[in-house]
Amino acid sequence: MRREPGRRGAEPAxxxxxRGRILAVAMDAFARDGFDRTSVRSIARRCGLSDAAVFYYFPTKRHLLEALWNEGPxxxxxxxxxxxxLTPERVGELVIATMRLSARNFTYVRLVAREVLRSDMTATALRNASRARWRQALHEHFASAGPRASDLVELFMAAVTGYLLRLEIETGDDYPQAVLKPEIQARVARAVQDLIPFPAAASAP
Amino acid sequence: MANQLRQARQPRTPEATATRNRILQAARELFAERGFDGTSIRMVASRAGVSDPAVHYYFPGKYDLFRALMVQPEYPLPPRARTLDEAVNVLTVMFDWWADNAALVRAMLEPQLRGDLEALSYLRDGEARYRDEVERILGPAGYQGDLQAAADRLFHTLSGVLWDAVMTYGNAAGEVLRQPVFRERVRLFIRCALGMEAASET
Incomplete structure (x- = not known):
């Protein structure tokens, strides 16, 4: 027998x-352990709820995952x-801005990445959309590089992706703290600055 | 003797070589289809048409199988580059090999992002080998800059290309990266990592 949400005593707030607490715990668990390795029971337990209480809000584990996609970056x-x-200083700032955003949205981005690797279509579409926005924003900054701007944006994205994913694999749960460390930010910014060929005028002091 | 039993063995006869190759081929297919986490030794044995112990005989664990698949063959180009342009060619061919194995790179990303310790040590070994190789190539090619910094830029940038491709294109990533437009871009990235593009811009 199904309970009817409308007749329940609990006030909407x-x-x-x-509901928000269940989503936060599920996001964390799916992102860390993966969808398949997480049970609704373990989510319920961490929220201090019964399994039935979780199913009251989300009929299946899949519903829970899909609700998480609304918790965008x-x-x-x-x-x-x-x-x-475009100057080396500007590129350094853009690298650090990316690193700050990645710390802030770590759990969400991690969840998306894990689901992309499981060939989830929604996750793949969300990841592509988010990279398209990043690419678009970078294009504006790189416009002064002329016909090469496109290639340099791709170079920037490849390098930052490589450094940050490598850091994530190395640090795991500690990634949000690690990526905000000034010495790590300086190292990645420096590497990307050294990669991008700047016009002679821009690199002059 | 007990110690020997735990080690990966080499086949001694042509039949044994064929069996080992069949196991490797089955593992390659399964890793691509089901990921590293989704593949078991039992599935590999069943697809290869051999018993579980036969797989264990050559490959004591799943990581031994994976590592055996990722052994780099001889490069078609001479690894000794005498000029920086030749070094770019060698580095591009090295990248092609990774691109050909994109499905395996994708399979390994899952345990790596999960924080699996063996997956992490696999990545560290691979990175160390790649850096050594890059330094061995760039030194004789007359690279004037900081060898370690160049190897660091190359490793991370090309890993980024590969990881992004497998996340965007899935198992088709290898095919996509083989397209001339992507290959030219990888070549450009390598030149940028070596500082070969800096002077050419106005």
Whole structure:
């Protein structure tokens, strides 16, 4: 016999609070251990709820995963000011801005990556959309590089992806702290600055 | 003797070589289809048409199988490059090999992101080998910059290309990376990592 949500005594605010708590715990568990390796029971236990209480909000584990896709990434990538040339300093700032966003959205990005590797179509589409936004924002900053801008944006994205994924594999759960360490930020920024060929005028002091 | 039993063995007869190759081929297919985590030794044995102990005989664990698949063959180009342009060619061919194995790179990313210790040590070994190789190539080719810094840039940038490709294109990543437009881009990235593009821009 199914309970009817509308007839229940709990007031809406508390229902929202419980629902939010389940989502936060599920996000963490799916991102860390993967969808297949996480049971609804373990999520319920960590929320201090019964299995039935979780199923009241989300009929299946799949519903829970799909609700998580609405908890999108937060924070904006810096916008370019018109006619500002691309300098090593600017590239360094863009690397660090990316690192800050990746710390802030770590759990979400990790969840998306794990689901992409399981060939989940929604996760793949969300990842592609998020990279397209990043690429678009970078294009504005790299516009002054002329016909090469596209290639340099791809170079920037490949290098930052490589450094950050490598760091994530190395640090695991500690990634959000590691990626905010000034020495690590300086190392990645320096490496990307050394990769990008700057026009002679821009690299002059 | 007990110690010997735990080690991966080499086949001694042509039939044994064929069996070992069949096991490797089955593992390659399964890793691509089901991922590293989703593949078991039993599945490999069943697809190869051999018994579980036969797989264990050559490959004591799943990582031994994976490592055997990722052994680099001889490069078609001479690994000794006399100029930086030749070094770029050698590095591009090295990348082609990784691109051909993109499905395996994708399979390994799952345990790596899960924080599996053996997957991490596999990555560390691979990185160390790649860096050594790059330094051995760049030194005789007359690279004037900091060898370690160049190897660091190459490793991370090309890993980024590969990881992004497998996340975007799945198991088709190898095919995509073989397209001339991507191959030219990889070549450009290698040149940038070696500082060969800096002076050419106005």
């Amino acid at each position: 508390r229902r929202d609070e419980t 937060s924070g904006e990538f810096p916008r370019a000011e018109p006619d500002v040339p």
